[in-house]
Amino acid sequence: MALALAPCAPGRLGYYALVCGASLPRSAALGALGVLLSPPAGFHAGGKLGRLAGLLSLISSAGSLLVSASALRTAREHELSVSPADGLRGRLDARLAPRTVVFASGKGRQFNADIYAPTGGHTSRVGVVVVHGGAWRHGDKGENAPFSRWLAAHGFLVADIQYSLATERDWLAAVDDIKAAISYVRQHAAELNIDPQRIVILGRSAGGHLALLAAYTADVALRPWRVVALYAPTDLVQLYQHARGQQGRDLREGLHALIGGPPADNRAAYQSASPVQRVPGDAPPTLLIHGRSDTSVPVEHSRRLYRILRRAGARAELIELPFARHAFDLVPEGLWACITAQALLKFAANTQPRARPGG
Template sequence: MTDVTVDRDVVFHRPPERESPLELDVYRPDDGGTDRPAVVVYHGGGWIEGEKGQLEALERGLAERGYVCFDANYRLSGEATFPTPVEDGAAAVRFAKEHADEYGIDPDRVATTGHSAGGHLAALVAAADGDFDPEDATVSSKVAASAPISGAYDMRDRTPEAANDLERQFLGGGPDEVPERYERVSPAAHVDSATPPTLVLHGDDDDLLPADGAREYAQALAEAGRPVELGILPGGGHGIVVEPEDWQDRGIETVADFLDRRL
């Protein structure tokens, strides 16, 4: 098994309006390889809490298989509302590409993944196809594949009564106040002929975000003619690849197998 080196607290983004920079951790195979595939990873926490390190089991598992993983923080909704956290997620992809030589990666083989709120970010960055990059960006946050886990994919049909407090805080209001944000934040609204190959991974016993949302997103990708794989893990709850249950290893293996074939 390949040893893994972890570079912690690497600065990847310095927002001008923020006192401290954003940081990420880099998990990389310790064998001096080059032109490796890379994965940018986003943690969960309802966009309001959490930090890098939550998906260490996934990142180590991928790094042992030859991937370089960039585990990125992003500004939470208590600090900044949409689209800022997504722009931070796009910045992490650009950082990986800009430092391809330093970390021995192929900038054309970068994917996104993440869990829960991070799964939403992974899907949105991928489907948006660079839409959250600044105009002066020298590289694009477009990715070659995406594997969102236990995510939310379509908020366009939210009513004021149905929108929960986490969504309202993340988006800066309800669907009656900022309807355009509920549209733009939905990965399903961005699906088109450029959306990269996607694995939609979910547990069928998820009581926080029911698996029907994953099925509907996979259907939207298929209807757009995009390569998509739907992975529904029997017995899996919301904490797939986070909590050490029987299906955690299966979840990690499913992501790794998809990336092996798509990157």
């Protein structure tokens, strides 16, 4: 699904406030300071236009600071080590380059994975299989390479994979491809220097939906150690019914291709392909991260799955990001991306994921 950033204030002002607030917190502070320190004559020189520009700049900076403060408060609530400086540099190493391997082939197709090996002499011996988004019809491995490099720099082995898109086959094929990737990483664990029993699936958006299905339907031999879903749809009937606007049309077209038509024609298939309907009694520990301002896939998708997991006795954690929209982690320098990365580090190291207060 495409990056969707919408305003928290009218017009483009809110857009820039959200983007800057999540990605450049210091620039917001400097912008506000600049406006406050500008001589009054500067406003009068431009007449009404100058005063309006100054006011908008101040409001935008205030919005940016509000978003940044909310991000840092969320990090503290979940005991994550994130600071405003992280939102600027993102602690990413662009020098880490992957090698590409074939992890599955057949029927005239082969599926590749970009392998990012841990660097700097440190390894957590944890493997992370990354599943891209794209409304089930689009996308490819490498869509968030900076995040994969960040994980590798912090000791993870990352396999960023391709899978069957809905335009090629059906959702079962895509889930099977993810399971094949888990099998490949597990079979090559010695070569990759990881623990074969410590494999995490990380999926974004539609990829998060598929990652959850793969984790919850896999046989014991292929079951991942952990599953992480970012802004993932978990109830496809609900997603279809609430899709609106251009993004909604894209989602519905993706669901038509994935399932073979609308829910009215095949409700059972929609339910079968919904993670909320597939939670097993022994579900692997699950981390859900979702923006509260996501209009493409509302946060209720993660909230509902979280409640079902907790009722089933599964270990689960839900992190809700105030003001964050869909695809919030695709800005690698942003605080939302840093919170996501730190949450994954903690989740992979923690044998008992912490329940959300009141959950």
